[in-house]
Amino acid sequence: MEMLVPTIISALLMGMLFALVALGLAIIFGVMNIVNFAHGEFLMVGMYTAFLTATVFSIEPLLTLPIAAMVGFLLGIASYYFLVRYLLKGPMLAQLLGTFGLMIFLRYLAMCIFGPDYKTLEQGVLIGKSIKWGSVVLSYPRLGTAVLSLIAFGIIYWLINRTRLGKALQATALDVEAASYMGIDTERMRGLAWGLGGATMGIAGALLTNFYYVFPTIGILFCMIAFATVALGGFGSIKGAFIAGLIMGLIIDLGGTYIGPHHKFALVYLTYFLVVVFRPQGLFGW
Amino acid sequence: MPLLEIIDLTKDFGGVAANNHISLEIERGEIIGLIGPNGAGKTTLFNCIVGYHKPNQGAIRFKGKDITGLKPFQTNREGIGRTFQIMSISGDLTVLENVMVGSFCKTSDRRTARQEASEIMNLTGLEQDAEARLTELPVATQKRVGLAMALATKPELLMLDEVASGLNPRETEEMVALLKNIYVVKGLTLFLTEHVMEVVMPISQRIIVLDGGQKIAEGRPQDIANNERVIRAYLGEKYAKGRRDRGSI
Amino acid sequence: RAQGQEVKIGVIYPLSGPVAHAGNMSKDAVSLCADYVNNKWPDLPIPIGNWEGIPGLNGAKIKLIFADHRGEPDRGADLAKKLIIDEKVVGICGCYHSSVTKTVSTVCERHKIPMINPESTSPVLTKRGYQWFFRATPHDRIFVRDFFEFLGLLHQGKVPGVKAVPKSELRTIGACTENTEWGAGTRDVIKEFAKQYGYEIVSDVTYPHESPDLTAEVRRLLAPKPDILMFASYISDAILLTKTMKEFKAKAKVFWSQDVGFYQPKYIETFGNDTEGILNRTVFSKKLFAVKPVAKNINVEFKKRSGVDFMGTSARAFTGMQAWAYVLNEAGSTDPEAIRKTAETIEIPGKDLIVPWKGIKFEDVGGETNQNTWSSGLIVQYQAQEPEIIYPLDVATAKFVYPWPGLK
Amino acid sequence: MLKVEEIEVRYSGVPVIHDVSFHVNGGELISIVGANGSGKTTVLKTVAGTLHPTKGSMEFENEDISASTTVEIVRKGITYVPEERRIFGPLSVEENLKLGAYIVNDREEMEKSLDYVYGLFPILKTRWKQLGGTLSGGEQQMLAIGRGLMSRPKLLMLDEPSLGLMPKLVDEMLEAVATLKKEGNTILLVEQNVREALEMADRGYVLQTGRTIHEGTGQELLETDIVKRAFLGL
Amino acid sequence: MRTLRDAFSFGDLPLVERIGFAIFIMFCTLFPWVTKGSFDQAVMIQFLIFCLYGLGWNLIGGYGGQVALGQAKNVGMSAYTVALLMVWWDIPFWLSTPLGVVVATIESFVLGYFLFRLRGHYFAIATIAVSLVWQQLFINWDLIGGARGVELPLKETPNFLYMQFASPIYYHYFAFLLVLAAILYMNWFRKSRLGYQLRSITSNEEVAESLGINAHWVKVKAYCITGVFAGMGGAFYTVYYNYIDPFSVMHLELSVMIALMTMIGGAGSMWGPIIGAMILIPLDRYLGAWLGGSGIIGVDFMIYALMVMIISAYEPKGIWGIIEKVRARR
Ligand SMILES: Nc1ncnc2c1ncn2[C@@H]1O[C@H](COP(=O)(O)OP(=O)(O)OP(=O)(O)O)[C@@H](O)[C@H]1O
Ligand SMILES: Nc1ncnc2c1ncn2[C@@H]1O[C@H](COP(=O)(O)OP(=O)(O)OP(=O)(O)O)[C@@H](O)[C@H]1O
Ligand SMILES: [Mg+2]
Ligand SMILES: [Mg+2]
Numbered sequence A: 001m002e003m004l005v006p007t008i009i010s011a012l013l014m015g016m017l018f019a020l021v022a023l024g025l026a027i028i029f030g031v032m033n034i035v036n037f038a039h040g041e042f043l044m045v046g047m048y049t050a051f052l053t054a055t056v057f058s059i060e061p062l063l064t065l066p067i068a069a070m071v072g073f074l075l076g077i078a079s080y081y082f083l084v085r086y087l088l089k090g091p092m093l094a095q096l097l098g099t100f101g102l103m104i105f106l107r108y109l110a111m112c113i114f115g116p117d118y119k120t121l122e123q124g125v126l127i128g129k130s131i132k133w134g135s136v137v138l139s140y141p142r143l144g145t146a147v148l149s150l151i152a153f154g155i156i157y158w159l160i161n162r163t164r165l166g167k168a169l170q171a172t173a174l175d176v177e178a179a180s181y182m183g184i185d186t187e188r189m190r191g192l193a194w195g196l197g198g199a200t201m202g203i204a205g206a207l208l209t210n211f212y213y214v215f216p217t218i219g220i221l222f223c224m225i226a227f228a229t230v231a232l233g234g235f236g237s238i239k240g241a242f243i244a245g246l247i248m249g250l251i252i253d254l255g256g257t258y259i260g261p262h263h264k265f266a267l268v269y270l271t272y273f274l275v276v277v278f279r280p281q282g283l284f285g286w
Numbered sequence B: 001m002p003l004l005e006i007i008d009l010t011k012d013f014g015g016v017a018a019n020n021h022i023s024l025e026i027e028r029g030e031i032i033g034l035i036g037p038n039g040a041g042k043t044t045l046f047n048c049i050v051g052y053h054k055p056n057q058g059a060i061r062f063k064g065k066d067i068t069g070l071k072p073f074q075t076n077r078e079g080i081g082r083t084f085q086i087m088s089i090s091g092d093l094t095v096l097e098n099v100m101v102g103s104f105c106k107t108s109d110r111r112t113a114r115q116e117a118s119e120i121m122n123l124t125g126l127e128q129d130a131e132a133r134l135t136e137l138p139v140a141t142q143k144r145v146g147l148a149m150a151l152a153t154k155p156e157l158l159m160l161d162e163v164a165s166g167l168n169p170r171e172t173e174e175m176v177a178l179l180k181n182i183y184v185v186k187g188l189t190l191f192l193t194e195h196v197m198e199v200v201m202p203i204s205q206r207i208i209v210l211d212g213g214q215k216i217a218e219g220r221p222q223d224i225a226n227n228e229r230v231i232r233a234y235l236g237e238k239y240a241k242g243r244r245d246r247g248s249i
Numbered sequence C: 001r002a003q004g005q006e007v008k009i010g011v012i013y014p015l016s017g018p019v020a021h022a023g024n025m026s027k028d029a030v031s032l033c034a035d036y037v038n039n040k041w042p043d044l045p046i047p048i049g050n051w052e053g054i055p056g057l058n059g060a061k062i063k064l065i066f067a068d069h070r071g072e073p074d075r076g077a078d079l080a081k082k083l084i085i086d087e088k089v090v091g092i093c094g095c096y097h098s099s100v101t102k103t104v105s106t107v108c109e110r111h112k113i114p115m116i117n118p119e120s121t122s123p124v125l126t127k128r129g130y131q132w133f134f135r136a137t138p139h140d141r142i143f144v145r146d147f148f149e150f151l152g153l154l155h156q157g158k159v160p161g162v163k164a165v166p167k168s169e170l171r172t173i174g175a176c177t178e179n180t181e182w183g184a185g186t187r188d189v190i191k192e193f194a195k196q197y198g199y200e201i202v203s204d205v206t207y208p209h210e211s212p213d214l215t216a217e218v219r220r221l222l223a224p225k226p227d228i229l230m231f232a233s234y235i236s237d238a239i240l241l242t243k244t245m246k247e248f249k250a251k252a253k254v255f256w257s258q259d260v261g262f263y264q265p266k267y268i269e270t271f272g273n274d275t276e277g278i279l280n281r282t283v284f285s286k287k288l289f290a291v292k293p294v295a296k297n298i299n300v301e302f303k304k305r306s307g308v309d310f311m312g313t314s315a316r317a318f319t320g321m322q323a324w325a326y327v328l329n330e331a332g333s334t335d336p337e338a339i340r341k342t343a344e345t346i347e348i349p350g351k352d353l354i355v356p357w358k359g360i361k362f363e364d365v366g367g368e369t370n371q372n373t374w375s376s377g378l379i380v381q382y383q384a385q386e387p388e389i390i391y392p393l394d395v396a397t398a399k400f401v402y403p404w405p406g407l408k
Numbered sequence D: 001m002l003k004v005e006e007i008e009v010r011y012s013g014v015p016v017i018h019d020v021s022f023h024v025n026g027g028e029l030i031s032i033v034g035a036n037g038s039g040k041t042t043v044l045k046t047v048a049g050t051l052h053p054t055k056g057s058m059e060f061e062n063e064d065i066s067a068s069t070t071v072e073i074v075r076k077g078i079t080y081v082p083e084e085r086r087i088f089g090p091l092s093v094e095e096n097l098k099l100g101a102y103i104v105n106d107r108e109e110m111e112k113s114l115d116y117v118y119g120l121f122p123i124l125k126t127r128w129k130q131l132g133g134t135l136s137g138g139e140q141q142m143l144a145i146g147r148g149l150m151s152r153p154k155l156l157m158l159d160e161p162s163l164g165l166m167p168k169l170v171d172e173m174l175e176a177v178a179t180l181k182k183e184g185n186t187i188l189l190v191e192q193n194v195r196e197a198l199e200m201a202d203r204g205y206v207l208q209t210g211r212t213i214h215e216g217t218g219q220e221l222l223e224t225d226i227v228k229r230a231f232l233g234l
Numbered sequence E: 001m002r003t004l005r006d007a008f009s010f011g012d013l014p015l016v017e018r019i020g021f022a023i024f025i026m027f028c029t030l031f032p033w034v035t036k037g038s039f040d041q042a043v044m045i046q047f048l049i050f051c052l053y054g055l056g057w058n059l060i061g062g063y064g065g066q067v068a069l070g071q072a073k074n075v076g077m078s079a080y081t082v083a084l085l086m087v088w089w090d091i092p093f094w095l096s097t098p099l100g101v102v103v104a105t106i107e108s109f110v111l112g113y114f115l116f117r118l119r120g121h122y123f124a125i126a127t128i129a130v131s132l133v134w135q136q137l138f139i140n141w142d143l144i145g146g147a148r149g150v151e152l153p154l155k156e157t158p159n160f161l162y163m164q165f166a167s168p169i170y171y172h173y174f175a176f177l178l179v180l181a182a183i184l185y186m187n188w189f190r191k192s193r194l195g196y197q198l199r200s201i202t203s204n205e206e207v208a209e210s211l212g213i214n215a216h217w218v219k220v221k222a223y224c225i226t227g228v229f230a231g232m233g234g235a236f237y238t239v240y241y242n243y244i245d246p247f248s249v250m251h252l253e254l255s256v257m258i259a260l261m262t263m264i265g266g267a268g269s270m271w272g273p274i275i276g277a278m279i280l281i282p283l284d285r286y287l288g289a290w291l292g293g294s295g296i297i298g299v300d301f302m303i304y305a306l307m308v309m310i311i312s313a314y315e316p317k318g319i320w321g322i323i324e325k326v327r328a329r330r
Helices: A004-032 A039-056 A061-087 A092-114 A140-162 A164-174 A176-181 A186-208 A219-233 A238-259 A261-278 B042-050 B072-078 B095-103 B110-123 B139-152 B169-186 B197-203 B221-226 B228-235 B237-246 C020-038 C073-086 C098-111 C123-127 C140-156 C181-197 C215-222 C235-247 C265-275 C286-290 C293-306 C312-331 C336-345 D040-048 D070-076 D093-100 D107-120 D122-126 D137-149 D167-182 D194-200 D218-223 D225-232 E002-008 E015-034 E038-063 E071-089 E093-115 E120-140 E168-191 E193-203 E205-210 E215-241 E252-265 E272-294 E299-314 E318-329
Strands: A130-133 A136-139 B004-013 B016-026 B031-035 B057-062 B080-082 B157-161 B189-193 B206-211 B214-219 C006-013 C061-068 C091-094 C115-117 C133-135 C172-178 C200-207 C228-232 C254-257 C279-282 C378-383 C386-391 D002-011 D014-024 D029-034 D055-060 D078-081 D155-159 D186-190 D203-208 D211-217
Touching: A004 A039, A004 A061, A004 A136, A004 A140, A004 A164, A004 A186, A004 A219, A004 A238, A004 C215, A039 A061, A039 A092, A039 A186, A039 A219, A061 A092, A061 A186, A061 E299, A092 A219, A092 E120, A092 E252, A092 E299, A136 A140, A140 A164, A140 A186, A140 A238, A164 A176, A164 A186, A164 D093, A176 A186, A176 D070, A176 D078, A219 A238, A219 A261, A219 E120, A238 A261, A238 C215, A261 C200, A261 C215, A261 E093, A261 E120, B004 B042, B016 B042, B016 B057, B016 B206, B016 B214, B031 B042, B031 B197, B042 B072, B042 B080, B042 B157, B042 B189, B072 B080, B072 E205, B080 B139, B095 B110, B095 B139, B095 E193, B110 B139, B110 B169, B110 E193, B139 B157, B139 B169, B169 B189, B169 B197, B169 D225, B189 B197, B197 B221, B206 B221, B206 B228, B214 B221, B214 B228, B221 B228, B228 B237, B228 D167, B237 D167, C006 C020, C006 C073, C006 C312, C020 C061, C020 C293, C020 C312, C061 C073, C061 C312, C061 E272, C073 C091, C073 C098, C073 E038, C073 E215, C073 E272, C091 C098, C091 C312, C098 C115, C098 C123, C098 C133, C098 C181, C115 C312, C123 C133, C123 C181, C140 C181, C140 C279, C140 C378, C140 C386, C172 C181, C172 C215, C181 C200, C181 C228, C200 C215, C215 C235, C235 C265, C279 C386, C286 C293, C286 C386, C293 C312, C312 C336, D002 D040, D014 D029, D014 D040, D014 D055, D029 D040, D029 D167, D029 D194, D040 D070, D040 D078, D040 D155, D040 D186, D070 D078, D078 D137, D093 D107, D093 D137, D107 D122, D107 D137, D107 D167, D122 D137, D137 D155, D137 D167, D167 D186, D167 D194, D194 D218, D194 D225, D203 D218, D203 D225, D211 D218, D211 D225, D218 D225, E002 E168, E015 E038, E015 E168, E038 E071, E038 E168, E038 E193, E038 E215, E038 E252, E038 E272, E071 E093, E071 E120, E071 E215, E071 E252, E093 E120, E093 E215, E120 E252, E168 E193, E168 E215, E193 E205, E193 E215, E205 E215, E252 E272, E252 E299, E252 E318, E272 E299, E272 E318
Parallel strands: B031 B189, B031 B206, B080 B157, B157 B189, C006 C061, C006 C091, C091 C115, C115 C133, C172 C200, C172 C228, C228 C254, C254 C279, D014 D211, D029 D186, D029 D203, D078 D155, D155 D186
Antiparallel strands: A130 A136, B004 B016, B004 B057, B206 B214, C279 C378, C378 C386, D002 D014, D002 D055, D203 D211
16 A cells, blocks of 8 residues: 555656657547557657757757757658658558558668667756655656646647637548638648647657667557557547546556556556447547 | 337437427338428438437337337348438449349348349449449439439338439439339338428328427328428428419429 | 588577667677688687688688578578578577577477577577577576575675675565566576575566566565565666666665676666676676686677677677587588587587686586586676676676665 | 639549539629539539649639639638538537638638628527537538638639528528628529529529530520420429 | 359459469469479468468458458467467367367457447557457466467477478468468458448448448458458468467567558458568568668668558559559550
8 A cells, every 4th residue: 555655646647658648649630530650650759859969969858859849840740741641542541551651661760870779868957866755756757757748738738729720720630621611721730730749749759768768669669558548538639648648657557566567558458448348439539 | 000100209319309209100002201390300210210329218110010229230121221311432332232232131142132233223223333433423323322222122111311302303303203113113111301392292192290309290291281380390481382383282 | 511611500690670789799799700710810819710711621611691580480480491491501500589599499400400509598498309409508597596506605604795694684586577588487487496495586577578667567576675686678678677766766685687688788888887786697797808818809809890898698699609610620521410419429618718618518417408518607796887707706806795785 | 703714624534524614703693503413513613622624724803723722712712612511510600600711810800700690690690609510401501601701702602502401491591692692792603493593693504514505694594495304394 | 052153263353363363373383393492482481371361351451441450369369279289288280270260260259249349540449459468468378388488399200280391392282272262262252242241331331231231240250250361370370380479479560561461462352462462571571581681770671661651652452453553544
């Protein structure tokens, strides 16, 4: 029992990271009904960007956030204009596998450039620091990630639900053709959605480098969890992604601590499966 | 024993009763028209009978058997066929293949299915379009394909949801002729809902009127056309006047 | 077969994919060894430097043919067939992953082609009664047993620098192993010996390789406050584990890890002085140079080529290829049967090797076949970021630092 | 105002519109009639910019629009109310209407349009919070037209506004179109209620398998054989 | 009888296709005799295994339009059954394989029953999730070897009962027979009631239901058949490589590879999976063998990824779609 409180706290922190990683996927899905297999690779690109800028210019890793967001944004837009635009015309299978191709491509491009090694950052305000109150351990990088995750969710939620641009995004999501009759530049909206998705992943990546290693195949680890998270929350629902992220964090940490760490992923996917079997549209989907 | 019997059927969607205590009977061999304002609950009633919706209350009997709550494929096997208001079929099945899928409902032999499908396509005037894909066809032809597919399952009761919407007067007449022909050749019972009076009035033997989810009138076409309540809620003064002017029906 | 000027050996390693780094180190090491055999190296203090080809085969040069299995057992098997039948190699060397070594050795067994495995440590490999499979490295049972024996010495006060540690002070074990073939096998052995030597495993954590988060694992591992922490991890997980333990400010008396992830330049580079006091099982350490000049000599060349010092895996790969050269030389033939016969009887003296073994002798003992019984492990401890040897005591280069200072 | 000359339009390589020409003057109500599948919708979509002619030219207010995108065309002042209505189901009536005024940046302007539309279709005002998808067919149709009017277009294209409506609503809808015209809007109307549509229209065109075969005032066309036989079934 | 005739009759296909099929059969039959290389032979067998997987997957993923990304679990179920029966009780291949297939099929049935309550992306992701659960369970299940996998004991001499041979020819012909059977089945299937119903569901499920099709049941049925194919493939894989572990037979990448291959070739057409395997497998193996040792890490993957992207963007119907287009133009 004495482990319960610290576990829940760290689970929620972890959950906010998962939520942040899922956010980009939720945006992209929300606007165009396509699951992005290369999602994790966007994260990887964000991580490498942060890693490189931090080491080459020897600056504080947190300062790389805007750069990583920018790179993620551009990568998202490029993916849309060079690939996804065409994929959207095809069936779901081709869409999924097309983004799978993108994933393999980015992954091995990184491998070519950076080699298969693991890279970590050792210097930074947050890195390696934590406070410990009794049995509660709060690590700074995780805390920072959680705070930024909250902010990112706030911004995106506001953007989509409260602004004209958000309405245009929603309209594009609901019916591209009708949206175009309204004079909405749907191509731009979709590109923008990918850009936003990429940017959130850039941010997530930059934060992650504060307590995680970077290597070319890191994407898939987070991608699968992001998939389950977004689907659990209900595709396209920003709120759903957030809550599902927290749930994922709780399952992983509580399940890992009390049931056994080796079952934690099985538990996550099992939960997802059980939830959707009884609620096929996810928790907050329509 | 009536072919189809609906007893006190209620269906509500989150507080809105789309069908409110509806009871009706259809005899074998009848042609029944179902009319009512937009949103009156006609499609909902169809969907309840066929099984896409589960009624909240009430019972549906077909040939004396309770079919309430059966799934669409089960009601189809019981002998109820239906067409769709809007049918969007993607994929690479040709018209012939689509109709064959219908035939496969009652046989598992490919040759028989094919045979039957071609017969039905001849009946519905689709000979030319056997190899076409549905999306390439004009709406009027799509409606006939829908009809053919439903017919291929050899229903006893055929329910038609707006088969004539989007057709111009001439095409509407052709559709009426086709329906009459099918009715005679196949010996079906027809239950149709339509906003185009040029179809409903001449073809129906009896008309049922829904409004706000309730049955507000039932009777022969002439009576319905002159029913004040129906005119007010549904037909509109102009229709009533126009009818008097032209003196038809 | 392969008469004349060349004798081909097939080398299968993970040259791309997640563990490509280790595979490429091994590739460099075997290439270096082949280079020593094939060319004249007058300064090399061991015989192969003067061979200029394999003397027993009229100076035939070793030609290595590399293949990349990416960590996939089936790909490894297919490549083995390619090497054996298409390339007509006289034998196979590799494959790092125990899982791939399994399928590859099966292919060799079926085609009756000898295989010398330098580094796979799964105890099962030599328990299958295979006649064509030879393993040079000590396996996980030996390593783990060494460690428990070392603990015994610690209790008896025989380890220099530490007073006798009462058994009550070092009694509980927290084991944390990764989840693939290697980790699972190690875990079995740890459990077995812990029981045999009278220790209690208070937390037994296995985790998925390349996990995005190890908080729950670490929490569970540390919760019962074990005296001894034992790990088997690949590099990525080793890094994440250590980072997470650092967040928890982990403390214990002894921190023991199984080479691989915890014994790579990258690991030391990442954690710097936080590595202080961590124990590793291995077969190699730079500190050996003091007692093994030959290792020092070869390491210079190796570092020139690959940019890093020899570590456990690369040193064993080198040794494996050396064994191949000696076996071929003594067999004096490329006939597989002759090679196998020779391998079964060969005795390679320890002084010729860069690893601190008695030598290489493949024997059938204790239900195992063709295991190098002259091999042995080392236990090293990071002290000021250098892996100092502390066991076996006779080659120890430093005093044991006890207890482990913990992560701050 | 709009001048379409000899356009050809293809669906994945197959020509569907072979040779269509027509023009619309400011303030006119023009009807296009034709059998099912004759290409009326295709023509409207081409003007709206979702499809592009492979031959011929299209001019709007003396500017060439044959290669313009939908967005550009909407900005030039043409809106298209599609056959299938395409209401944004999960959005409210008012949100739908506001999206109609997406290209209008001025808030006041938009409020005015909103009042105008609510004035035209009072029922929408009473339903302003309801989700578009839960409206009845007729209400949806009114919403679609209202949404089309929100940007105060110079030219409004209506594709079968009476489709699927009950008789009473068909009358109301056609009256609403007549009102719109009276208020000075320019309208291009496609209708299956051939008689009513031509009676209301200033001029009309008859389409047959992708070609304009007749042009004239509404009354003139109603007198032609083809209209009588093929459409009215007289 | 009729069924058999349907299965063996290719009469309704255009001549070119029939010739293509004949060439394919000849090629596979003669292959072991014309090729010298054993790597070629190994790639060929790998190709046949993937053909089998792909032909089966095509049923649910191509004709059925359900993006199922969990084939690997069926492969694994059967592979494990065969391996464990052989290791524990020394049960010969010919007895354990039917059991393995049954296990894979039952698993498909039970899971399919629940999975098909989901649609579209939810379904796709749920299949991934389920197969990840299975993989995790198998990794941690000590009784069946866990992460250590299962290794079959080698028999002293070539052994038909246990399918252990030194020469790949036996494996080649056995795999080829399986593929042949699969092709015949697919040839029957595409003309059968089930085939039509499945394709109809793909077009529009609601309409299909109104035609008396129990969509859920038809999908589950198709999923089970897919499981049978995967199960046979898995059983064969086990005796062919003699070793399995949860990473090689239950991996997500295997599932994706199967789907990918089918799509590249042309999902929903009979030749699609074969063409896909014919392209991807040699590409993967030869490129890997050729570039793998060269030090340029990842170039082979990038070439492969580019191809995947280009095909899914420009011709989602795959190579077969291109062939059909060319044919339609002429
Ligand atoms: N799935 C649903 N969820 C919520 N409300 C629904 C649903 N389906 C129908 N309704 C509502 O039920 C009422 C009846 O709808 P229905 O489609 O049956 O009308 P209808 O008579 O067929 O109209 P129309 O002539 O326009 O087709 C409408 O108010 C509609 O908004
Ligand atoms: N997406 C498409 N692909 C191929 N052909 C199409 C497509 N859409 C329409 N067509 C064909 O183009 C022709 C013209 O269609 P269009 O929809 O413009 O006719 P319409 O006059 O509007 O008919 P309706 O009265 O049914 O609305 C028809 O023959 C139709 O089959
Ligand atoms: Mg309706
Ligand atoms: Mg139209």
